[in-house]
Amino acid sequence: xxxxxxxxxxxxxxxxxxxxxxxxxxxxxxxxxxxxxxxxxxxxxxxxxxxxxxxxxxxxxxxxxxxxxxxxxxxxxxxxxxxxxxxxxxxxxxxxxxxxxxxxxxxxxxxxxxxxxxxxxxxxxxxxxxxxxxxxxxxxxxxxxxxxxxxxxxxxxxxxxxxxxxxxxxxxxxxxxxxxxxxxxxxxxxxxxxxxxxxxxxxxxxxxxxxxxxxxxxxxxxxxxxxxxxxxxxxxxxxxxxxxxxxxxxxxxxxxxxxxxxxxxxxxxxxxxxxxxxxxxxxxxxxxxxxxxxxxxxxxxxxxxxxxxxxxxxxxxxxxxxxxxxxxxxxxxxxxxxxxxxxxxxxxxxxxxxxxx
Amino acid sequence: xxxxxxxxxxxxxxxxxxxxxxxxxxxxxxxxxxxxxxxxxxxxxxxxxxxxxxxxxxxxxxxxxxxxxxxxxxxxxxxxxxxxxxxxxxxxxxxxxxxxxxxxxxxxxxxxxxxxxxxxxxxxxxxxxxxxxxxxxxxxxxxxxxxxxxxxxxxxxxxxxxxxxxxxxxxxxxxxxxxxxxxxxxxxxxxxxxxxxxxxxxxxxxxxxxxxxxxxxxxxxxxxxxxxxxxxxxxxxxxxxxxxxxxxxxxxxxxxxxxxxxxxxxxxxxxxxxxxxxxxxxxxxxxxxxxxxxxxxxxxxxxxxxxxxxxxxxxxxxxxxxxxxxxxxxxxxxxxxxxxxxxxxxxxxxxxxxxxxxxxxxxxxxxx
Numbered sequence: 066x067x068x069x070x071x072x073x074x075x076x077x078x079x080x081x082x083x084x085x086x087x088x089x090x091x092x093x094x095x096x097x098x099x100x101x102x103x104x105x106x107x108x109x110x111x112x113x114x115x116x117x118x119x120x121x122x123x124x125x126x127x128x129x130x131x132x133x134x135x136x137x138x139x140x141x142x143x144x145x146x147x148x149x150x151x152x153x154x155x156x157x158x159x160x161x162x163x164x165x166x167x168x169x170x171x172x173x174x175x176x177x178x179x180x181x182x183x184x185x186x187x188x189x190x191x192x193x194x195x196x197x198x199x200x201x202x203x204x205x206x207x208x209x210x211x212x213x214x215x216x217x218x219x220x221x222x223x224x225x226x227x228x229x230x231x232x233x234x235x236x237x238x239x240x241x242x243x244x245x246x247x248x249x250x251x252x253x254x255x256x257x258x259x260x261x262x263x264x265x266x267x268x269x270x271x272x273x274x275x276x277x278x279x280x281x282x283x284x285x286x287x288x289x290x291x292x293x294x295x296x297x298x299x300x301x302x303x304x305x306x307x308x309x310x311x312x313x314x315x316x317x318x319x320x321x322x323x324x325x326x327x328x329x330x331x332x333x334x335x336x337x338x339x340x341x342x343x344x345x346x347x348x349x350x351x352x353x354x355x356x357x358x359x360x361x362x363x364x365x366x367x368x369x370x371x372x373x374x375x376x377x378x379x380x381x382x383x384x385x386x387x388x389x390x391x392x393x394x395x396x397x398x399x400x401x402x403x404x405x406x407x408x409x410x411x412x413x414x415x416x417x418x419x420x421x422x
Numbered sequence: 423x424x425x426x427x428x429x430x431x432x433x434x435x436x437x438x439x440x441x442x443x444x445x446x447x448x449x450x451x452x453x454x455x456x457x458x459x460x461x462x463x464x465x466x467x468x469x470x471x472x473x474x475x476x477x478x479x480x481x482x483x484x485x486x487x488x489x490x491x492x493x494x495x496x497x498x499x500x501x502x503x504x505x506x507x508x509x510x511x512x513x514x515x516x517x518x519x520x521x522x523x524x525x526x527x528x529x530x531x532x533x534x535x536x537x538x539x540x541x542x543x544x545x546x547x548x549x550x551x552x553x554x555x556x557x558x559x560x561x562x563x564x565x566x567x568x569x570x571x572x573x574x575x576x577x578x579x580x581x582x583x584x585x586x587x588x589x590x591x592x593x594x595x596x597x598x599x600x601x602x603x604x605x606x607x608x609x610x611x612x613x614x615x616x617x618x619x620x621x622x623x624x625x626x627x628x629x630x631x632x633x634x635x636x637x638x639x640x641x642x643x644x645x646x647x648x649x650x651x652x653x654x655x656x657x658x659x660x661x662x663x664x665x666x667x668x669x670x671x672x673x674x675x676x677x678x679x680x681x682x683x684x685x686x687x688x689x690x691x692x693x694x695x696x697x698x699x700x701x702x703x704x705x706x707x708x709x710x711x712x713x714x715x716x717x718x719x720x721x722x723x724x725x726x727x728x729x730x731x732x733x734x735x736x737x738x739x740x741x742x743x744x745x746x747x748x749x750x751x752x753x754x755x756x757x758x759x760x761x762x763x764x765x766x767x768x769x770x771x772x773x774x775x776x777x778x779x780x781x782x783x784x785x786x787x788x789x790x
Contacts, residue, residue, distance in 0.1 A: 118510070230533075374522035
């Protein structure tokens with residue numbers, strides 16, 4: 066019998082259990098779960114426009130998920146994705162609104178400043194952790210609020226148009242939306258961000274698996290003290306890890322505020338930052354896992370409205386399914402432990418019996 | 423059978439409206455032109471703005487109107503809550519409603535402006551009601567499609583009545599204001615409120631004071647804790663009544679006032695959008711809600727659906743709900759106001775309708 070359940074298997078089991086729980090919920094409110102699920106998935110996949118919308122929703126989640134997953138690998142819990150995202154988006158929006166240059170160059174500069182903005186917002190908690198041992202959960206949450214109010218002030222003071230609650234709209238040429246892609250997907254909100262996200266998946270995969278940096282980062286994540294004993298600069302890696310995680314979140318901000326949306330609304334921390342934690346968990350913190358989990362969440366988010374429009378099932382059921390999936394993903398570690406214990410007990414028994422004979 | 427029953431019911435309702443609706447938009451001449459019950463086969467959808475359907479304010483008001491119309495005319499109704507507040511998310515939910523056959527869609531809030539601009543051409547056979555906004559591309563030049571009705575309210579007049587009522591009831595003391603975001607709808611409430619206080623001081627010799635430092639915008643519509651802190655600060659400085667036009671932030675202020683009232687302090691809150699009397703109940707029967715500056719959102723959404731059932735949807739128009747058509751005012755029942763106060767407010771209401779009182783919708787020399 067296999068000792069370790071494959072991590073992908075665990076995620077799939079968690080997903081199925083989540084869907085099953087959703088079905089039970091649907092039955093309990095007197096709805097037909099087959100009907101419910103068929104509309105849920107139709108809503109996300111029924112036509113090319115909806116597929117485009119699902120991908121567009123997934124785009125930002127891929128990057129926030131990567132950000133969380135990357136920090137996880139170094140044993141850091143980055144809850145500051147929302148803040149890093151909003152700062153990245155803010156930097157890109159400032160360039161997009163205020164700077165006038167040829168479109169490819171403009172988009173490239175926007176990309177760079179989004180990375181930079183997110184990285185700075187990530188590096189501060191990294192430094193605090195490395196120098197003063199400030200727990201990153203606390204400092205990243207605080208950075209979220211600083212980001213929120215910095216954006217609030219900046220938008221209201223420099224970037225607003227008529228409405229007080231959002232920045233001016235970006236011109237078409239300063240958005241990640243491109244006509245050929247929009248038309249290909251029949252007017253959906255899909256944009257160039259998906260290519261950025263896919264490149265980021267590959268980039269993270271290579272860093273983690275093929276470079277010394279990735280090896281060191283993971284070593285710190287597995288066992289800090291062991292890593293230190295082996296001459297790995299733990300503090301440097303903590304800072305680097307948070308910086309890269311922040312940069313990924315900054316990119317998420319770019320795809321969200323200049324691709325999915327076309328302005329920054331103030332007073333709202335983007336929920337994608339927190340969904341990133343869920344995506345990273347479900348994707349077992351592997352880049353491709355994050356990609357698949359994000360696409361799945363994208364379909365759920367896009368389809369849930371259609372499900373509740375077609376049936377009496379409230380959209381909260383879809384949110385509940387997502388929550389239950391996360392719950393089972395988290396507890397799958399527990400299931401693994403139970404599984405291992407059972408196996409060990411049986412092995413022990415066997416050896417004992419073997420000894421007797 | 424079911425349909426004919428609903429037609430009969432709706433006819434009965436129209437009669438009831440004729441008899442009972444004093445301030446409705448259904449004037450006698452327009453009712454005479456009605457051809458009864460010709461369209462009862464459409465489905466009504468709504469997409470919520472930021473916040474939940476039970477926000478005691480904008481979404482709830484709109485939805486209550488939709489539900490009432492659905493019951494009265496036997497129409498299917500449904501609301502969807504978008505994942506966020508971007509145009510893309512709003513469009514997704516409109517698409518969901520449209521694909522499910524809901525082709526009469528009500529959207530509350532200015533955040534829908536550019537969304538409806540896109541939707542009005544994307545779904546030409548659907549009809550849209552946009553409350554507190556008008557469609558535009560992002561440049562604020564109204565482009566109201568023939569399948570869209572835009573609705574605005576005269577918040578300044580509503581705030582005026584609330585300010586007048588508060589001043590007359592308190593006679594002396596100090597008032598403050600907590601706004602959500604600094605957007606026109608909230609600003610107009612504030613400016614109207616100040617004019618109402620001034621009008622009472624000038625006309626009825628009340629001595630209510632106002633300080634600029636107690637007229638603040640919190641900056642969001644959902645920060646309950648901040649609302650509570652702001653209210654606590656104002657009450658500590660001696661403010662007797664606070665006008666809250668701030669959604670969830672106002673809920674925090676209401677909580678603070680309730681606590682203080684339970685400890686025997688004499689403090690008041692003036693509610694907004696809907697009659698918030700029941701929100702302020704403490705100690706069983708008493709409420710800290712002095713009165714509310716109402717915006718009859720439910721009536722607006724109801725009336726637009728009513729129009730559609732008679733095939734007289736006013737597509738392409740920007741409508742204003744103000745005192746002249748009963749779209750704004752204080753609640754009918756005001757347990758915390760004296761009879762004489764209500765009479766005087768009604769008096770002012772009549773004067774606004776007649777045009778002898780004009781409530782400015784601009785800041786002028788008022789606090790921001």
